[in-house]
Amino acid sequence: MDWLPLFTVYPVSFYQGASFPFALLFHYLCNKDSFSIQSRYLFLLAGGGALAVAAMGPYALLVFTSALCAMVLLSSLGPQDVHRWTFFFQMSWQTLCHLGLHYTEYYLQEPPSVRFCITLSCLMLLTQRVTSLCMDICDGKVEAASGLARNGSSWSDYVCKSLPYFSYLLFFPALLGGSLCSFQRFQASVQRSGSPSHHRRDFWSLGWRGLQILALECLREALSLLVSAGPGLEDCQHVECVYTMWTTAGLFKLTYYSHWLRDDSLLHAAGFGVEFGEEEYIPDADIWTLETTHRIALFTRTWNQSTAQWLRRLIFQRSRGCRLLQTFAFSAWWHGLHPGQVFGFLCWAVMVEADYLIHTFANGFIRCWPLRLLYRALTWAHTQLIIAYIMLAVEGRNLSSLRLLCNSFNSVFPMVYCILLFLLAKRKHKVN
Structure with a gap:
């Protein structure tokens, strides 16, 4: 986060x-x-x-x-x-x-x-x-x-x-x-x-991280060419805006993955990345989970994992009511309270709440494996699009960028989850 x-x-x-x-x-x-x-x-x-x-x-x-x-x-x-x-x-x-x-x-x-x-x-x-x-x-x-x-x-x-x-x-x-x-x-x-064996492990660990950084930088350069050649949010129309948002958010994510791996490598080089005592080292970038999960809640817990755990301990576990909203509101405050950040983090909180209800309902309703496979594919795409939407809101920061994003076709994706949240919350209230 x-x-x-x-x-x-x-x-x-x-x-x-x-x-x-x-x-x-x-x-x-x-x-x-x-x-x-x-x-x-x-x-x-x-x-x-x-x-x-x-x-x-x-x-x-x-x-x-x-x-x-x-x-x-x-x-x-x-x-x-x-x-x-x-x-x-x-x-x-x-x-x-x-x-x-x-x-x-x-x-x-x-x-x-x-x-x-x-x-x-x-x-x-x-x-x-x-x-x-x-x-x-x-x-x-x-x-x-x-x-x-x-x-x-x-x-x-x-x-x-x-x-x-x-x-x-x-x-x-x-x-x-x-x-x-x-x-x-x-x-x-x-x-x-x-x-000596510990030093050999550190050497291979640093070498593997170096290869990962190199691969991410090559992907980032290739994607930056696509982003620069395509239209921006101010020029795109309808479905074309989805491509613009997806590629731009992908460029952001690759930049952060590479940056986190560099930071991780520095900590390992100094000897702070291995296990000592009772605590296990928690890397910030679990790229595989972030790119393959169909759950917004899991993406949230995995994105910058040490910060997510810090926020959970500092705010979520100490709050009495509206814990999710308080956690994301504090995260917006901690990041600086720019308009795009306030909107992005509050939208993220609503999306996580919707994610819990949607998947709880789907797990009890969808039984056969072909439907489950289709469901996972659709929710994976929807999760990645919602995260891309939040990422552009937070990175844009100012009101003009936020206005462009909200007026684009991309607002359909969080709106779908908002409607499902309303319907499922109403259904849950009736059942209770």
């Missing part, structure tokens, strides 16, 4: 690629006895600071301020209060920065700075790590940082004990992208010691 403005994807990929040798160096040094645990945390923290300055320029101060304030709150609040106050601060700070982007784009009518957009992306990921850490503290999985100040005998001891927390917030392999890494897995990965 995580989208970035597409014009920021390639600069981010460049800086992630530039970080790759340092990730390999860190992985290599971790197998040296002379490279202490404290040195590892400092290496990751210094790398994060250098990467932030290189990618964001002066806007890096926004990230450093956020991380520093979050660390102050973590150090001063108890386990019962830390999540509420850090969540409030992080989302307030991030929202203020997003409002700055709104002011530039919609009021000044100027193109936003790429560095500022990268900063916003970094702040969104920082919010994930901060809230994940706070939830772990509340659940008793991680020692509260506030306890370090009471237990430490001196200021220097406190700084050393708080270094893992601060390093976790800004460590460079996950600063600009990548699957959400919990604090427990972060600590276990930093404190690990590798083996």
